[in-house]
Amino acid sequence: xxxxxxxxxxxxxxxxxxxxxxxxxxxxxxxxxxxxxxxxxxxxxxxxxxxxxxxxxxxxxxxxxxxxxxxxxxxxxxxxxxxxxxxxxxxxxxxxxxxxxxxxxxxxxxxxxxxxxxxxxxxxxxxxxxxxxxxxxxxxxxxxxxxxxxxxxxxxxxxxxxxxxxxxxxxxxxxxxxxxxxxxxxxxxxxxxxxxxxxxxxxxxxxxxxxxxxxxxxxxxxxxxxxxxxxxxxxxxxxxxxxxxxxxxxxxxxxxxxxxxxxxxxxxxxxxxxxxxxxxxxxxxxxxxxxxxxxxxxxxxxxxxxxxxxxxxxxxxxxxxxxxxxxxxxxxxxxxxxxxxxxxxxxxxxxxxxxxxxxxxxxxxxxxxxxxxxxxxxxxxxxxxxxxxxxxxxxxxxxxxxxxxxxxxxxxxxxxxxxxxxxxxxxxxxxxxxxxxxxxxxxxxxxxxxxxxxxxxxxxxxxxxxxxxxxxxxxxxxxxxxxxxxxxxxxxxxxxxxxxxxxxxxxxxxxxxxxxxxxxxxxxxxxxxxxxxxxxxxxxxxxxxxxxxxx
Amino acid sequence: xxxxxxxxxxxxxxxxxxxxxxxxxxxxxxxxxxxxxxxxxxxxxxxxxxxxxxxxxxxxxxxxxxxxxxxxxxxxxxxxxxxxxxxxxxxxxxxxxxxxxxxxxxxxxx
Numbered sequence: 028x029x030x031x032x033x034x035x036x037x038x039x040x041x042x043x044x045x046x047x048x049x050x051x052x053x054x055x056x057x058x059x060x061x062x063x064x065x066x067x068x069x070x071x072x073x074x075x076x077x078x079x080x081x082x083x084x085x086x087x088x089x090x091x092x093x094x095x096x097x098x099x100x101x102x103x104x105x106x107x108x109x110x111x112x113x114x115x116x117x118x119x120x121x122x123x124x125x126x127x128x129x130x131x132x133x134x135x136x137x138x139x140x141x142x143x144x145x146x147x148x149x150x151x152x153x154x155x156x157x158x159x160x161x162x163x164x165x166x167x168x169x170x171x172x173x174x175x176x177x178x179x180x181x182x183x184x185x186x187x188x189x190x191x192x193x194x195x196x197x198x199x200x201x202x203x204x205x206x207x208x209x210x211x212x213x214x215x216x217x218x219x220x221x222x223x224x225x226x227x228x229x230x231x232x233x234x235x236x237x238x239x240x241x242x243x244x245x246x247x248x249x250x251x252x253x254x255x256x257x258x259x260x261x262x263x264x265x266x267x268x269x270x271x272x273x274x275x276x277x278x279x280x281x282x283x284x285x286x287x288x289x290x291x292x293x294x295x296x297x298x299x300x301x302x303x304x305x306x307x308x309x310x311x312x313x314x315x316x317x318x319x320x321x322x323x324x325x326x327x328x329x330x331x332x333x334x335x336x337x338x339x340x341x342x343x344x345x346x347x348x349x350x351x352x353x354x355x356x357x358x359x360x361x362x363x364x365x366x367x368x369x370x371x372x373x374x375x376x377x378x379x380x381x382x383x384x385x386x387x388x389x390x391x392x393x394x395x396x397x398x399x400x401x402x403x404x405x406x407x408x409x410x411x412x413x414x415x416x417x418x419x420x421x422x423x424x425x426x427x428x429x430x431x432x433x434x435x436x437x438x439x440x441x442x443x444x445x446x447x448x449x450x451x452x453x454x455x456x457x458x459x460x461x462x463x464x465x466x467x468x469x470x471x472x473x474x475x476x477x478x479x480x481x482x483x484x485x486x487x488x489x490x491x492x493x494x495x496x497x498x499x500x501x502x503x504x505x506x507x508x509x510x511x512x513x514x515x516x517x518x519x520x521x522x523x524x525x526x527x528x529x530x531x532x533x534x535x536x537x538x539x540x541x542x543x544x545x546x547x548x549x550x551x552x553x554x555x556x557x558x559x560x561x562x563x564x565x566x567x568x569x570x571x572x573x574x575x576x577x578x
Numbered sequence: 579x580x581x582x583x584x585x586x587x588x589x590x591x592x593x594x595x596x597x598x599x600x601x602x603x604x605x606x607x608x609x610x611x612x613x614x615x616x617x618x619x620x621x622x623x624x625x626x627x628x629x630x631x632x633x634x635x636x637x638x639x640x641x642x643x644x645x646x647x648x649x650x651x652x653x654x655x656x657x658x659x660x661x662x663x664x665x666x667x668x669x670x671x672x673x674x675x676x677x678x679x680x681x682x683x684x685x686x687x688x
Contacts, residue, residue, distance in 0.1 A: 058656035199617030258658030
């Protein structure tokens with residue numbers, strides 16, 4: 028995607044019609060690639076912005092100034108402007124994120140910051156949707172009219188004395204040095220409810236209840252004022268390893284740092300004066316078994332109630348993104364469903380992970396994304412995904428295309444497409460090969476391919492494996508008595524060391540298509556397995572002293 | 579008797595003077611503290627760096643670069659990862675074994 032499309036293409040929001048397709052620019056604060064071009068070698072060119080660079084670009088095949096969406100397939104930074112780094116997204120308490128993103132959807136990049144800061148109204152648009160209610164997949168989803176001749180105009184709220192002085196200066200009192208949690212949540216709330224079912228609420232999060240902001244743990248990185256001015260924000264550890272792993276843990280506050288090593292120090296009057304050190308309590312409750320504290324991360328016992336639906340299964344086998352929720356394995360109807368409150372808070376899954384933070388391998392809580400999709404196998408055995416529009420076309424030709432009966436998040440019966448049998452896999456591979464794709468494979472719990480006309484499979488633990496998103500937040504307030512092991516030995520041990528304890532036995536779906544066709548809604552072997560199988564356990568380890576007591 | 583009364587009055591006057599001085603010092607301290615916590619009022623500026631006022635350029639959108647960047651190091655601030663998303667490390671030769679990956683961030687990722 029070129030920068031012009033990366034900023035605002037395909038962004039559409041209409042909650043009343045359950046339409047939410049984010050543009051990349053929605054969750055990007057501007058600057059960087061949204062503002063500057065690249066040099067001939069692909070490195071950034073900070074000497075000019077995209078408007079100036081576009082003026083000089085005369086090559087019709089210059090990919091940096093191409094567009095999938097404009098009538099002439101060229102970018103229009105001259106008319107749209109660029110998205111500069113918008114300080115007020117973080118440094119203004121009442122930032123208008125929705126209206127700002129609406130300007131981006133209209134390709135009014137230059138005007139987005141003005142509307143986001145609530146400084147005035149904008150009249151006019153570079154792009155106007157023909158049918159705001161047209162949904163993804165329909166003919167008119169992205170159709171609309173382009174205006175490259177009349178520049179949008181701003182009407183400032185000059186009479187608003189909270190915003191402007193009599194002369195027209197912006198009131199400095201609007202600018203907040205402190206970054207409040209609600210600013211972070213403008214971008215992070217949606218993705219984090221989808222990834223892990225997280226909610227920044229005092230009811231579900233002890234740190235929120237204690238009055239902490241995101242920035243109290245996720246500080247600006249750097250030892251000096253100058254380094255901190257670079258605005259790199261401390262980042263935790265992530266098993267996915269797909270974005271800036273070198274920043275994992277840099278200057279990040281940790282549970283142990285504050286609660287065990289005395290590093291906590293309030294920096295504001297509304298922060299707790301001190302924090303509890305749980306060592307004595309742990310030693311009382313887990314005498315003789317304190318080795319658990321090293322093996323198991325803090326969040327594993329203390330984050331036991333994820334409050335929102337979240338996303339779990341992502342079925343792309345039919346050429347669409349068909350999601351099912353973590354809380355209830357129900358079909359998602361639109362992007363807003365991930366953040367819906369779950370019928371009851373639920374426990375995350377657990378995996379083994381070495382964060383390379385000196386603590387070794389630990390059991391950590393995660394929410395996996397179990398996917399299935401079609402791709403092309405490369406000579407080096409890596410698999411390149413096939414674009415969904417081609418998969419959709421191939422799926423449409425299946426004579427007995429499979430629809431499965433499921434439930435959606437509103438409790439209604441629904442049908443969803445999937446690929447869940449060898450016959451379907453074979454038919455899809457044939458169809459995609461006929462379309463010109465080479466070495467087509469199907470990725471699910473394993474990698475499936477055709478050999479001598481038969482569907483065969485092989486293990487690939489890197490590709491055919493769930494993507495795990497760690498649960499670092501939502502530490503349950505201790506008074507709710509939902510912490511694992513809270514009763515101490517021996518009763519507390521049975522929270523995990525019991526035949527039916529979720530810590531070991533929570534089912535993890537392996538093959539989404541077969542689960543949907545054969546087992547839905549209850550995960551069963553072999554299409555799902557207890558998560559402990561991944562750790563090398565075939566049954567729950569129950570010490571003799573715990574096994575003697577009958578439930 | 580008169581001498582004692584006069585002494586008491588003197589002490590009272592001295593005490594009142596001390597209280598007044600203390601009050602002034604406190605007011606000054608609070609005022610200074612308050613001033614240092616509030617951002618100054620600023621002119622909005624457009625892309626060209628011209629002021630936006632009720633009489634000039636009043637239909638132009640404001641430019642964060644030209645407005646905030648008048649006093650703050652805009653380039654340094656936007657060098658942070660949230661802004662760059664890998665763009666500052668982008669290169670056609672970033673990953674020779676996977677040439678479609680151009681940076682360590684979301685921009686330039688395939």
